[in-house]
Amino acid sequence: xxxxxxxxxxxxxxxxxxxxxxxxxxxxxxxxxxxxxxxxxxxxxxxxxxxxxxxxxxxxxxxxxxxxxxxxxxxxxxxxxxxxxxxxxxxxxxxxxxxxxxxxxxxxxxxxxxxxxxxxxxxxxxxxxxxxxxxxxxxxxxxxxxxxxxxxxxxxxxxxxxxxxxxxxxxxxxxxxxxxxxxxxxxxxxxxxxxxxxxxxxxxxxxxxxxxxxxxxxxxxxxxxxxxxxxxxxxxxxxxxxxxxxxxxxxxxxxxxxxxxxxxxxxxxxxx
DNA sequence: AGGTTCGCCTGCGGGC
DNA sequence: TGCCCGCAGGCGAACC
Numbered sequence: 001x002x003x004x005x006x007x008x009x010x011x012x013x014x015x016x017x018x019x020x021x022x023x024x025x026x027x028x029x030x031x032x033x034x035x036x037x038x039x040x041x042x043x044x045x046x047x048x049x050x051x052x053x054x055x056x057x058x059x060x061x062x063x064x065x066x067x068x069x070x071x072x073x074x075x076x077x078x079x080x081x082x083x084x085x086x087x088x089x090x091x092x093x094x095x096x097x098x099x100x101x102x103x104x105x106x107x108x109x110x111x112x113x114x115x116x117x118x119x120x121x122x123x124x125x126x127x128x129x130x131x132x133x134x135x136x137x138x139x140x141x142x143x144x145x146x147x148x149x150x151x152x153x154x155x156x157x158x159x160x161x162x163x164x165x166x167x168x169x170x171x172x173x174x175x176x177x178x179x180x181x182x183x184x185x186x187x188x189x190x191x192x193x194x195x196x197x198x199x200x201x202x203x204x205x206x207x208x209x210x211x212x213x214x215x216x217x218x219x220x221x222x223x224x225x226x227x228x229x230x231x232x233x234x235x236x237x238x239x240x241x242x243x244x245x246x247x248x249x250x251x252x253x254x255x256x257x258x259x260x261x262x263x264x265x266x267x268x269x270x271x272x
Numbered sequence: 273a274g275g276t277t278c279g280c281c282t283g284c285g286g287g288c
Numbered sequence: 289t290g291c292c293c294g295c296a297g298g299c300g301a302a303c304c
Contacts, residue, residue, distance in 0.1 A: 002298095058298080113299085171298070261297085
């Protein structure tokens with residue numbers, strides 16, 4: 001599952017190949033994604049070129065002259081640059097073909113939780129983006145912000161930091177990791193965090209995301225880069241996927257619980 | 273309105 | 289070997 005660092009890695013990876021390249025056509029083989037791909041996608045893209053590739057949370061924004069292609073990789077999505085001759089495989093749903101190019105941009109997504117949407121006008125006003133919280137790596141996501149918006153909220157801290165309306169793009173893996181590093185139990189009511197704990201949590205969220213981006217988006221088993229290379233898969237995860245194994249800090253066996261139906265791994269000794 | 277659960281999907285691993 | 293089952297989960301929609 002691509003998390004924010006993986007999406008950022010993809011963004012950086014495709015930039016050199018897509019910027020200023022004129023799009024000849026789009027080939028859509030399967031339009032049933034999270035939302036159906038518009039039948040006019042090809043018409044919208046034809047003759048345009050990508051001016052800029054931005055990211056908002058886990059959404060990629062390919063900005064063109066007449067609008068923006070909004071892409072989400074969902075659980076199993078990939079966005080790769082592949083040679084023009086490469087035949088599409090089973091779950092290769094969309095190809096974006098450049099005029100006279102020797103390669104194309106291919107969207108693949110076995111589970112089809114992802115999305116490929118055309119947006120006319122300002123993409124930030126699009127309903128999927130308009131209500132997103134601040135970027136986790138941005139300055140506006142800070143201790144004061146987390147403290148302020150958590151007051152009076154009766155929700156678990158893990159659910160809170162995974163709420164995209166609070167902060168955009170913190171997924172399950174990094175929520176687990178950040179809470180461990182912050183020494184905060186995932187099932188704490190967010191309202192019970194003091195300002196110091198908010199500070200600690202904000203800084204660990206930023207730290208784990210930055211470290212993963214610097215490592216090239218490597219934490220996921222099935223992640224592939226824009227070049228189609230698998231991630232380096234360094235062992236950087238301290239709690240996620242390590243239930244039953246010893247805590248790297250104190251040696252206590254890590255426990256698992258379900259929070260909002262998502263796997264939550266923590267150290268009962270280090271996280272309070 | 274805040275909080276919780278649902279549903280969309282396929283691949284994979286384990287049990288038999 | 290092959291089938292069945294459960295699990296994985298981002299996130300908007302629907303529900304309470």
